[in-house]
Amino acid sequence: MLYHIYEMNHAAVAPFRAAAEMGLWALRHPLNPFAETVAGKTLAAALDVFETTTRRYGKPAFGLHETEIGGKPVPVVEKTVWERPFCKLIHFEREPSALKNVAPQPKLLIVAPLSGHYATLLRGTVEAMLPYCEVYITDWIDARKVPVTEGSFDLDDYIDYVIDMCRLLGPDVHLLAVCQPSVPVFAAVAAMHDIDDPCVPLSMTLMGGPIDTRESPTEVNRLATERGTEWYERNVVMTVPWPHPGVMRRVYPGFVQLSGFMAMNLDRHIDAHWNYFDHMVEGDGDSAEKHREFYDEYLSVMDMTEEFYLQTVDEVFVKHSLPKGEFVHRGRPVRPEAITRTALMTVEGEKDDISGVGQTRAAHKLCTNLPASMKTHWEQPGVGHYGVFNGSRWKNEIAPRVREFIAAHGSRPAKS
Structure with a gap:
């Protein structure tokens, strides 16, 4: 109502x-x-x-029509290279003729959060990586614009989407997950290792994500724990009204x-x-x-499907399923210990009031079989949640470290 x-x-x-x-x-x-x-x-x-x-406010534009490589301007064009009902994969294609004398650069898939704002919130994230990487980003679709005939979308589907995109881009891809997608991206990489998928990513960078919200719990975490999933279902999940294309779909607006x-x-x-x-x-x-x-x-916001939102609240913030070893994808246990060939970097902000310090770093403890040489952590002094992926500290201090990490893990380690 x-x-x-x-x-x-x-x-x-x-x-x-x-x-x-x-x-x-x-x-x-x-x-x-x-x-x-x-x-x-x-x-x-x-x-x-x-x-x-x-x-x-409608969906903003990325507006990234040009980047600079080697001191020269290079035109950039957005192209949709993969599409499903709830997501598009956008490639920021740089003018090929301008890259003739440039050494091959790493392929980077940025997984944007599906938590209320559009992927354009990561405009600064993309901009900082464009001169150094072949950048792709997930462009999530506003649930109120997806007809109910397209079916549902939950956390399992999200993980499936990430796996499908990794397979599309090939075994030389690097992942960068900002905030909310840290959990499904981590689960997707673990699931791919578990079945010995040849397209497991070379690396994954998790930034300000809720891997284990028991660490330094924030007000957001405490509210979820105290209220429980049922409270959110009763109070914040609603039905999309006419005349939106997704009329009658149950969403978190x-x-x-x-x-x-x-x-x-x-x-x-x-x-x-x-x-x-x-x-x-x-x-x-x-x-x-x-x-x-x-x-x-x-002020540009989007709706999330009921099933995705409630499953995320329940698994990540109430049950803490991933750090407890109880997270399941499509009926199969997600085993972080299976991760052995994807390098891991975690990034946190000292003043993050959404994902507290230690919540993202907890991923390292779960990857028990990943060599220490393939693990990196950085805590950025003086920044809150948004400063981890946007602004001057991201551009001048965090992004160079992420690029260095990606460059250091540009080849596949041999199987043990």
Whole structure:
């Protein structure tokens, strides 16, 4: 019912939002003498804040049309190379003619989180790796846009998707999982080793992921443990309303996830919008543009299927199945000890309030048969969850270490 109320509220506000857009156009028109007055700027800023806070944000674009290799610009084109109902695999193809004199570079599959935001949240992650790797990324589909006739999608399906993409890209691929996918990526690699799959990845880098949420539990972890899966099923899972293509599909709505994230730091978001208002009145276009860029991404959210969301909560945050050795994929136990030929790197942020320090590093303890020479860990000082994969610390301190790790494990170790 809440989803229907949300949709009705959005529809009810639409005329006022349209009026605000018209008012903005008039107030900012260069021929309007009122535009440069304090009163005009104040009214325009108020209308802008109203429009941006009531808008429905669609999926952003990656916008990565060029990279730089060897000091020269290289055009980049996005191409979909694999597709299923709930995911597309995007290849950031660099202009082949510009790579003629460049040594072969590693193939990198970035597995984006399916946790409310679109894969474009990793724009900075992709951008930092593009000059050095052949980059692919999972582009998860908003569940409210997938008709119920396409069937369900759960954690087992997620793992199957990762395995299928590894087989598509071949045995020379490296994996990089950001946050939520650390668990299914780790499980997929273990499952591939267990059946001696020839396409097991050369390496996997897990960043800020909930491998073992018993380590340094955060508020998010504590809530899941205290409430249990049944509470989430009763209170946050809803039915997609008409007119979305996924009408009647049961989902965890993105707007509910976003509300939870914003509530964790509500004062900071309110202050940010007040500052945005002041910047526009003062004519500080650069600061206002930075605000818009951040919130255009942050407020763009997607729905997750009920079965995937609840299974993830239950297995990862309530039962702790993976570190306890109780995780199962398609009826088969997932055995981390089977991993012997995929190098492992874990990355954590010192101030991460979503995946606490030690939760990702726990993967090393599970890989009991992986040689120490194939294990690496890095804890980045001074960064929170998003700083692990975006921003200056990622670009200047973390990404070079990840690239060094990938380069060091560019060949397959011999079978024991």
